[in-house]
Amino acid sequence: MRRREVPPMPPLEATELRNYTVRRRERTVAVTALAVASALVVLMALGFWAFFVHALSDPVGPGLVGMRIDGDAVTVKVGQCPQDRVRRVEVWDGDAERLVWRGDQPLTEEGRGGLLPLWDGEAYRASSPAGQPSELPKALDVTIDHGPEYGASEVFDIAEVRGAALPPGSYWTRDGVRTAGQLDGIPDCGRSVSP
Known part of the structure; x- marks a missing residue:
């Protein structure tokens, strides 16, 4: 039985594999950054809302x-x-x-x-x-x-x-x-x- 020879992998495939890995890593970083930024925006919005509700419901002075x-x-x-x-x-x-x-x-x-x-x-x-x-x-x-x-x-x-x-x-x-x-x-x- 004759062994079948596998042609050597062309150098482009390794480059493509590396590019794929880099793109996947970049996507993961971007998705993580977007999730963290969204969470921060929600927390800041809740903080501002709480501050304004407190400021409006807790008068500093009577004024009359x-x-x-x-x-x-x-x-x-x-x-x-x-x-x-x-x-x-x-x-x-x-x-x-x-x-x-x-x-x-x-x-x-x-x-x-x-x-x-x-x-x-x-x-x-x-x-x-x-x-x-x-x-x-x-x-x-x-x-x-x-x-x-x-x-x-x-x-x-x-x-x-x-x-x-x-x-x-x-x-x-x-x-x-x-x-x-x-x-x-x-x-x-x-x-x-x-x-």
């Missing part, structure tokens, strides 16, 4: 501000969580966008708790200018700073505030007349922290 005017005395009440403290109040001319008055670091516990007499230099560690203008601007933009966490701001139409029939201890707000207790009656004080 009320004002009352009794003769020449102008008082502002800001709703805030019990542990929060007012650091600064600024009053701007709402039409001219000009700072009219500023009070830093209220000296009384009521002031730090959000009950803020405006243009009362003795109620603050520092204030400027010292006196109330002879005539209030038509609109006052009041900004209350609770520190780096949050603040509150509201623009008041002075004629509207003066025209409101406010019972004692009540304040004019954008949502109507509110008492100090209602302004502080926040159901969830969130992440607010004291300074």
